[in-house]
Amino acid sequence: xxxxxxxxxxxxxxxxxxxxxxxxxxxxxxxxxxxxxxxxxxxxxxxxxxxxxxxxxxxxxxxxxxxxxxxxxxxxxxxxxxxxxxxxxxxxxxxxxxxxxxxxxxxxxxxxxxx
Amino acid sequence: xxxxxxxxxxxxxxxxxxxxxxxxxxxxxxxxxxxxxxxxxxxxxxxxxxxxxxxxxxxxxxxxxxxxxxxxxxxxxxxxxxxxxxxxxxxxxxxxxxxxxxxxxxxxxxxxxxxxxxxxxxxxxxxxxxxxxxxxxxxxxxxxxxxxxxxxxxxxxxxxxxxxxxxxxxxxxxxxxxxxxxxxxxxxxxxxxxxxxxxxxxxxxxxxxxxxxxxxxxxxxxxxxxxxxxxxxxxxxxxxxxxxxxxxxxxxxxxxxxxxxxxxxxxxxxxxxxxxxxxxxxxxxxxxxxxxxxxxxxxxxxxxxxxxxxxxxxxxxxxxxxxxxxxxxxxxxxxxxxxxxxxxxxxxxxxxxxxxxxxxxxxxxxxxxxxxxxxxxxxxxxxxxxxxxxxxxxxxxxxxxxxxxxxxxxxxxxxxxxxxxxxxxxxxxxxxxxxxxxxxxxxxxxxxxxxxxxxxxxxxxxxxxxxxxxxxxxxxxxxxxxxxxxxxxxxxxxxxxxxxxxxxxxxx
Numbered sequence: 001x002x003x004x005x006x007x008x009x010x011x012x013x014x015x016x017x018x019x020x021x022x023x024x025x026x027x028x029x030x031x032x033x034x035x036x037x038x039x040x041x042x043x044x045x046x047x048x049x050x051x052x053x054x055x056x057x058x059x060x061x062x063x064x065x066x067x068x069x070x071x072x073x074x075x076x077x078x079x080x081x082x083x084x085x086x087x088x089x090x091x092x093x094x095x096x097x098x099x100x101x102x103x104x105x106x107x108x109x110x111x112x113x114x115x
Numbered sequence: 116x117x118x119x120x121x122x123x124x125x126x127x128x129x130x131x132x133x134x135x136x137x138x139x140x141x142x143x144x145x146x147x148x149x150x151x152x153x154x155x156x157x158x159x160x161x162x163x164x165x166x167x168x169x170x171x172x173x174x175x176x177x178x179x180x181x182x183x184x185x186x187x188x189x190x191x192x193x194x195x196x197x198x199x200x201x202x203x204x205x206x207x208x209x210x211x212x213x214x215x216x217x218x219x220x221x222x223x224x225x226x227x228x229x230x231x232x233x234x235x236x237x238x239x240x241x242x243x244x245x246x247x248x249x250x251x252x253x254x255x256x257x258x259x260x261x262x263x264x265x266x267x268x269x270x271x272x273x274x275x276x277x278x279x280x281x282x283x284x285x286x287x288x289x290x291x292x293x294x295x296x297x298x299x300x301x302x303x304x305x306x307x308x309x310x311x312x313x314x315x316x317x318x319x320x321x322x323x324x325x326x327x328x329x330x331x332x333x334x335x336x337x338x339x340x341x342x343x344x345x346x347x348x349x350x351x352x353x354x355x356x357x358x359x360x361x362x363x364x365x366x367x368x369x370x371x372x373x374x375x376x377x378x379x380x381x382x383x384x385x386x387x388x389x390x391x392x393x394x395x396x397x398x399x400x401x402x403x404x405x406x407x408x409x410x411x412x413x414x415x416x417x418x419x420x421x422x423x424x425x426x427x428x429x430x431x432x433x434x435x436x437x438x439x440x441x442x443x444x445x446x447x448x449x450x451x452x453x454x455x456x457x458x459x460x461x462x463x464x465x466x467x468x469x470x471x472x473x474x475x476x477x478x479x480x481x482x483x484x485x486x487x488x489x490x491x492x493x494x495x496x497x498x499x500x501x502x503x504x505x506x507x508x509x510x511x512x513x514x515x516x517x518x519x520x521x522x523x524x525x526x527x528x529x530x531x532x533x534x535x536x537x538x539x540x541x542x543x544x545x546x547x548x549x550x551x552x553x554x555x556x557x558x559x560x561x562x563x564x565x566x567x568x569x570x571x572x573x574x575x576x577x578x579x580x581x582x583x584x585x586x587x588x589x590x591x592x593x594x595x596x597x598x599x600x601x602x603x604x605x606x607x608x609x610x611x612x613x614x615x616x617x618x619x620x621x622x623x
Contacts (some may be wrong), residue, residue: 020291020295026287029291032376033291033294033295036295036298037294037298040301040302040305041408042300043305044301044305047305047308047309054401070312072308073305073308076256076305076308079256079260080259080301081447083260083263083267083297086263086267087263087266087267087290087294090270090271090290091290091291091294092268092285094270094274094283094284094286094287094290095287097274097277098280098283098284098285098287100279101279102280110284
């Protein structure tokens with residue numbers, strides 16, 4: 001059962017890639033990227049999980065207690081979530097502009113730039 | 116100057132976020148502020164380079180410590196985030212500063228107020244801060260954060276002209292590729308953290324033994340960075356991005372792409388330079404580089420859009436750098452070091468020549484309103500300076516002897532030949548084809564039966580182009596000086612200097 005979060009995160013990444021390959025709607029592509037991002041974030045959080053661990057605050061720790069959680073993965077994940085927010089916002093903004101110009105969200109029809 | 120490395124990153128960030136506020140007060144105050152920020156960054160970056168190259172040891176700057184010189188490790192375990200600038204980092208800093216300064220100077224005159232000049236300058240400063248952070252950091256997660264800062268700023272600049280239909284499309288494509296590449300890097304960072312519980316590059320480098328997880332991490336890192344560098348087969352975004360981005364941004368985008376090449380060097384030679392120093396990785400990178408060179412040059416042959424034509428030229432130069440990195444990873448030392456010198460020297464040459472071509476294309480677009488080669492022609496008379504600059508940049512890009520491109524390409528050909536004559540032959544052939552491409556572009560733009568009238572470019576834009584043109588001449592006429600003082604130490608820092616890098620961070 002300990003590997004379940006890793007399996008889940010890999011499944012999220014796979015679902016996201018599937019969306020990127022099979023979908024043509026720009027919004028769905030953006031959703032695919034976000035799902036991959038969530039999979040990676042879940043992976044990072046799972047890395048930092050310690051069974052029975054406590055927050056690394058020395059005054060709270062009972063004497064002789066060794067199982068402290070290093071807060072680095074959580075900090076990484078928070079940063080990655082914030083970066084993901086900025087990326088998603090930018091992607092959606094581009095989609096809005098593209099829609100205004102073309103009136104469609106179909107990636108197959110928006111191919112001015114080729115070759 | 117104790118704090119120069121962090122100030123070189125913090126000043127452009129402050130400059131970027133304060134510029135819109137100042138613009139509310141007065142447009143001239145904003146321009147002065149942006150110039151002052153640019154000048155300060157140049158001073159700090161050069162101070163870092165002078166100190167690092169002068170002492171010959173990497174400069175370790177510890178963040179969050181009582182003093183920036185405090186030890187990184189406590190009981191042998193690194194507990195703080197560090198900036199580590201070795202000779203290669205210092206060199207990349209100089210390249211980034213050069214590109215950023217020229218881009219800013221050009222952008223101050225290129226953008227019009229109604230085109231949102233303030234935001235353009237802000238984004239340029241933000242991209243600059245990201246690149247400098249990327250080349251100065253000594254921490255793997257920090258590296259990811261700066262990578263994403265450059266991605267976001269770069270894509271916002273690529274899609275800058277939202278009133279046109281093509282730039283947002285190019286920006287969307289680029290953002291997708293950059294984000295996927297960034298996520299691959301993030302997974303690799305997570306894997307390495309899970310394996311060793313640390314993010315410090317020097318510390319990780321010492322612990323790496325070559326396990327399966329570490330190999331996976333190496334593959335993911337290389338994959339993500341190659342996507343960002345625009346190597347074939349992940350190059351589709353590059354011509355769109357370079358072709359549609361405003362000209363002042365393209366110079367900095369070139370430096371941004373080179374920062375990805377720098378990152379590949381750092382990963383291959385420093386992070387995985389110990390247990391996983393296998394020639395197979397080198398062959399893989401060298402073949403990818405060669406394929407990139409030839410595919411990009413062939414695509415450049417058929418372009419009609421001047422910006423895209425130069426963009427494919429820029430992609431082919433990335434191929435040359437990858438070829439050099441690959442050859443150096445095949446033979447670490449001996450002709451491998453020659454290859455590395457060629458590859459590193461090619462970065463500054465590429466920034467100068469490709470940057471100059473993009474700036475001229477931007478000037479033409481500003482003057483005539485289009486860069487379609489079918490509609491251009493005869494501009495040589497009215498845009499005299501621009502045509503001269505274009506010719507100089509084009510010949511330097513193709514690697515014609517007295518100019519700078521030749522010096523670095525020759526080192527790459529020579530060392531690639533020792534590794535594999537076929538790779539070298541393809542690289543030489545591509546260079547000849549590239550000459551045909553740029554001559555056609557020059558002919559189609561500036562020559563032609565009927566002279567065409569065009570308004571002259573603002574002085575500031577000409578000065579920015581002149582700086583790069585001068586650089587091409589100086590680098591081409593005195594390659595020995597730069598190879599000895601800047602490039603040689605940088606190449607050494609990667610190969611023989613790995614031990615010094617680890618010792619500087621971890622002590623002992």
